[in-house]
Amino acid sequence: MESLTLSDVEQKYYSELFLSCDVDNAKKVASNGKVLELFRAAQLSNEVVLQITELCGATRLGHFGRSQFYIALKLIALAQSGLPLRLESLNTVRDLPLPRFVMGKNEQETRHMVMFTDAENQGPFLPRPPGRVQAKKVSAHEMIQPCVPTADPQPDTTSPVVSPHQSPPTSPLAWRKHKRQASGGNVDRQPSVPGVVWPHFREAQPGPVPGDGMWSAHSPPPVQESWVSFTDTPPSSTLPMHPPSAQTESSTVRTVPSAMTTNEIQRQTSGYDDPWKITDEQRQYYINQFKTIQADLTGLIPGSAAKEFFTKSKLPILELSHIWELSDFDKDGALTLDEFCAAFHLVVARKNGYDLPEKLPESLMPKLIDLDDSAGVPEPAPEVGFSASPVEVTPNKSPSMPSLNQNWPELNQSNEQWETFSERSSSSQTLTQFDSNIAPADPDTAIVHPVPIRMTPSKIHMQEMELKRTGSDHTHPTSPLMTKPPELSDETKLAAAIKFPGTAVGDGYSSSDSFTSDQEPISSAVNRQRSHSGTSPEGLKVVAPPPPPPRPHASHSRSSSLDMNRNFAAVPAGSQQAGVVAFPPAVPPRPLPTQTSVPHGHRSVEGDGLPAHTSTSPQQMPEQPNFADFSQFKAFAVDQPADDGENPSDGGQAERLPEAAGTMRTAKNDVQAEERNATTVNSAKVSTPLAPPPKPVRRRLKSEDELRPDVDDLPQKSNVIATVLATQPSIPRSLGKDKKAIQASIRRNKETNTVLARLNSELQQQLKDLLEERISLEVQLEQLRPFSHL
Amino acid sequence: MAVCIAVIAKENYPLYIRSVPTQGELKFHYTVHTSLDVVEEKISGVGKALADQRELYLGLLYPTEDYKVYGYVTNSKVKFVIVVDSSNTSLRDNEIRSMFRKLHNSFTDVMCNPFYNPGDPIQSKAFDGIVSAMMVQAS
Numbered sequence: 001m002e003s004l005t006l007s008d009v010e011q012k013y014y015s016e017l018f019l020s021c022d023v024d025n026a027k028k029v030a031s032n033g034k035v036l037e038l039f040r041a042a043q044l045s046n047e048v049v050l051q052i053t054e055l056c057g058a059t060r061l062g063h064f065g066r067s068q069f070y071i072a073l074k075l076i077a078l079a080q081s082g083l084p085l086r087l088e089s090l091n092t093v094r095d096l097p098l099p100r101f102v103m104g105k106n107e108q109e110t111r112h113m114v115m116f117t118d119a120e121n122q123g124p125f126l127p128r129p130p131g132r133v134q135a136k137k138v139s140a141h142e143m144i145q146p147c148v149p150t151a152d153p154q155p156d157t158t159s160p161v162v163s164p165h166q167s168p169p170t171s172p173l174a175w176r177k178h179k180r181q182a183s184g185g186n187v188d189r190q191p192s193v194p195g196v197v198w199p200h201f202r203e204a205q206p207g208p209v210p211g212d213g214m215w216s217a218h219s220p221p222p223v224q225e226s227w228v229s230f231t232d233t234p235p236s237s238t239l240p241m242h243p244p245s246a247q248t249e250s251s252t253v254r255t256v257p258s259a260m261t262t263n264e265i266q267r268q269t270s271g272y273d274d275p276w277k278i279t280d281e282q283r284q285y286y287i288n289q290f291k292t293i294q295a296d297l298t299g300l301i302p303g304s305a306a307k308e309f310f311t312k313s314k315l316p317i318l319e320l321s322h323i324w325e326l327s328d329f330d331k332d333g334a335l336t337l338d339e340f341c342a343a344f345h346l347v348v349a350r351k352n353g354y355d356l357p358e359k360l361p362e363s364l365m366p367k368l369i370d371l372d373d374s375a376g377v378p379e380p381a382p383e384v385g386f387s388a389s390p391v392e393v394t395p396n397k398s399p400s401m402p403s404l405n406q407n408w409p410e411l412n413q414s415n416e417q418w419e420t421f422s423e424r425s426s427s428s429q430t431l432t433q434f435d436s437n438i439a440p441a442d443p444d445t446a447i448v449h450p451v452p453i454r455m456t457p458s459k460i461h462m463q464e465m466e467l468k469r470t471g472s473d474h475t476h477p478t479s480p481l482m483t484k485p486p487e488l489s490d491e492t493k494l495a496a497a498i499k500f501p502g503t504a505v506g507d508g509y510s511s512s513d514s515f516t517s518d519q520e521p522i523s524s525a526v527n528r529q530r531s532h533s534g535t536s537p538e539g540l541k542v543v544a545p546p547p548p549p550p551r552p553h554a555s556h557s558r559s560s561s562l563d564m565n566r567n568f569a570a571v572p573a574g575s576q577q578a579g580v581v582a583f584p585p586a587v588p589p590r591p592l593p594t595q596t597s598v599p600h601g602h603r604s605v606e607g608d609g610l611p612a613h614t615s616t617s618p619q620q621m622p623e624q625p626n627f628a629d630f631s632q633f634k635a636f637a638v639d640q641p642a643d644d645g646e647n648p649s650d651g652g653q654a655e656r657l658p659e660a661a662g663t664m665r666t667a668k669n670d671v672q673a674e675e676r677n678a679t680t681v682n683s684a685k686v687s688t689p690l691a692p693p694p695k696p697v698r699r700r701l702k703s704e705d706e707l708r709p710d711v712d713d714l715p716q717k718s719n720v721i722a723t724v725l726a727t728q729p730s731i732p733r734s735l736g737k738d739k740k741a742i743q744a745s746i747r748r749n750k751e752t753n754t755v756l757a758r759l760n761s762e763l764q765q766q767l768k769d770l771l772e773e774r775i776s777l778e779v780q781l782e783q784l785r786p787f788s789h790l
Numbered sequence: 791m792a793v794c795i796a797v798i799a800k801e802n803y804p805l806y807i808r809s810v811p812t813q814g815e816l817k818f819h820y821t822v823h824t825s826l827d828v829v830e831e832k833i834s835g836v837g838k839a840l841a842d843q844r845e846l847y848l849g850l851l852y853p854t855e856d857y858k859v860y861g862y863v864t865n866s867k868v869k870f871v872i873v874v875d876s877s878n879t880s881l882r883d884n885e886i887r888s889m890f891r892k893l894h895n896s897f898t899d900v901m902c903n904p905f906y907n908p909g910d911p912i913q914s915k916a917f918d919g920i921v922s923a924m925m926v927q928a929s
Contacts, residue, residue: 303902303903303904304904306904307904317905320905321903321906321913322915324904324905325899325903325915325916328903331899331902332902333902333903333904358915
């Protein structure tokens with residue numbers, strides 16, 4: 001099939017004809033039907049029509065498609081112009097006139113057609129451009145003639161001038177015939193104009209005659225509309241002259257749509273007004289009707305109100321539904337002023353017998369869209385796009401949900417890391433408590449020997465409970481770190497370190513239970529250690545041993561505050577004397593033990609280095625005080641012969657001297673205990689549960705002190721200077737501390753306890769959450785397993 | 791494209807059903823009728839699993855030797871069924887979704903028409919046009 005090259009006018013003309021014939025909207029037309037009638041209206045012989053049908057291919061297919069239909073119309077134009085019917089000539093011949101179809105088969109109409117043919121015959125004689133102009137003028141002239149008998153108020157002065165110039169011999173005959181028709185029409189219309197209207201309605205819709213009466217009664221203007229439409233259909237004027245019959249009625253009904261389409265096409269091609277256009281008079285009437293329902297012209301008429309209003313027209317619901325689909329351009333379920341006018345116009349047109357168009361004519365579209373004709377057509381496409389976009393957004397939201405879920409576990413993980421850090425800090429605090437309890441251990445054992453026997457069973461249970469708690473707390477940080485071996489070694493060291501504070505805490509409880517007065521010196525020692533920096537603890541340790549022993553003796557003999565103050569004053573004096581005496585003899589013996597212990601010192605340094613790196617600043621505090629403790633013991637051991645010499649000379653002095661001797665004796669006993677065998681120590685622990693708590697604590701502390709002081713011994717001079725400096729500032733600080741400081745320290749301890757308790761509760765909650773997550777994950781796995789199998 | 795398109799009301803009675811070619815109309819009616827059981831099962835299942843029912847598209851209801859049946863349910867429990875020829879393997883899931891979306895939009899336009907009574911068969915030219923565009927072009 002060859003592709004036809006059609007002009008814009010031809011495409012519009014042919015498409016409208018095709019739509020008028022395609023009643024079923026199936027995009028194909030049966031060979032028998034409106035197409036046959038249309039071809040017969042072309043005033044061609046049956047043989048020519050059959051030939052055209054065969055050439056366009058409709059005979060082979062059995063129906064007319066759009067392409068076959070266009071080819072057929074083209075061939076009809078060729079036949080009407082007198083050219084031979086050939087497919088090759090479809091595209092070869094140019095400036096082919098449009099095919100013309102006569103509405104009826106009356107003799108008068110055939111004569112009218114003869115006039116058209118005469119005009120065409122004259123065309124070739126003249127040049128093409130002038131011929132077109134003359135043809136248009138002739139057609140315009142002939143079109144205007146029927147209007148004259150209808151009393152058209154606007155007569156054209158140019159038409160009579162043109163007509164006699166072009167065709168003088170035939171024009172008088174045409175005028176005479178038209179005059180006769182006009183005279184007949186005038187005679188019929190003048191006596192009974194309303195009569196003419198009534199018969200028209202009755203013939204159109206005999207059934208709803210009373211409805212028509214009501215309609216005309218309610219709305220007089222539609223009568224005018226019908227009058228206007230009556231003029232638009234000149235052939236219908238002949239109907240009242242003929243007697244009414246079913247055949248004539250059916251034929252007229254069938255010819256009406258073709259007449260409408262031909263009139264529309266001719267007017268559009270000729271540039272005349274659109275038949276669907278609303279006149280100013282009609283629009284004003286429609287606006288008045290709009291105001292009766294909606295006072296605000298910019299407002300909307302709801303669907304329900306529109307339904308009630310248009311139902312009065314008595315049109316079928318299906319037709320009203322179709323009119324609504326056409327007029328409700330924005331599909332919002334309501335009518336604007338323009339939409340209402342369009343709907344009303346369609347209702348009136350349908351009421352007068354016009355067929356509803358398949359699409360809303362451009363003249364009836366809302367004004368905003370009429371301003372941009374090109375925008376009107378593609379408007380539904382972007383609407384579809386907009387409707388699709390929210391659907392696309394929805395799947396985007398669903399993936400965001402799992403991302404939010406992923407954020408939550410990350411937050412939980414970060415919390416866990418923070419908690420592990422806090423656990424480490426708590427362990428360092430326990431180390432601090434352990435170190436603070438070292439000093440009171442010695443005087444407690446010397447003074448409280450008989451009392452522990454009575455309280456030991458409950459104390460042992462308390463210690464065991466604390467050990468278990470520390471173990472359970474330690475498992476949480478170990479679980480994430482189990483994967484790496486080097487971390488395991490660090491954990492073992494941390495565990496070993498943590499064990500000491502547990503036992504220290506136990507000793508603290510025992511001392512507090514035995515004597516309430518001992519609490520004061522313990523708290524004072526803790527304050528001193530905490531308030532000082534790294535180097536100051538060494539000074540404190542040097543001073544620490546002397547104060548505890550004198551206080552209990554004083555308490556037994558004297559209970560007044562004045563005596564307590566004297567004791568405090570005496571303590572620093574004793575410490576000063578010890579320092580001065582110890583310095584000169586310490587220099588020579590220290591290098592010897594350092595040489596022998598060099599390899600051990602290196603090993604100890606390496607071992608301490610690892611935990612030092614892993615530990616935080618609060619952990620470093622307790623390690624340094626241990627160094628000071630070792631130096632204290634060495635000083636006492638070296639000074640033994642000197643002290644023995646001093647004792648007999650000072651036999652007559654006050655209680656101060658015998659107190660110092662007591663402390664030296666306790667140190668000697670401790671050293672001897674360390675020298676004993678490990679096996680005896682183990683047997684002692686097993687046989688006597690009362691003794692084990694103090695002994696292993698002391699031995700472990702001493703072993704650590706021996707290792708750490710080696711590091712200090714290497715730079716002897718620096719250590720000596722440091723000790724001197726530490727001793728000097730410690731004196732005023734000890735004096736400055738009062739009960740207020742003690743209370744502050746108590747409060748601080750309580751706060752730390754509350755913080756630790758909170759941490760424990762949070763950790764427990766996290767454990768529960770993790771367990772729940774594990775359970776849910778397991779359930780999901782079980783659910784997914786059958787799917788995985790499939 | 792589709793060989794059959796049907797719109798079923800909330801009470802499971804047909805509002806609109808159209809198939810091509812016409813000679814197999816009864817077979818398609820039977821297919822649509824049986825697919826309603828699957829639709830009901832999916833609706834109840836979705837209701838139990840998910841609290842909020844966001845997805846209106848039910849996907850492939852059940853494949854047969856010759857045809858594939860897809861379902862779609864609106865929030866007002868109106869069901870759309872589209873039957874596609876199995877031989878049309880190039881048809882993608884997104885195209886089925888777009889067809890259902892267009893069908894749903896056109897259905898809402900019909901419901902917005904004040905002259906249409908809910909529950910009556912759909913006799914809209916615009917709706918017919920959209921359905922025809924989605925149906926197989928029988929020539």
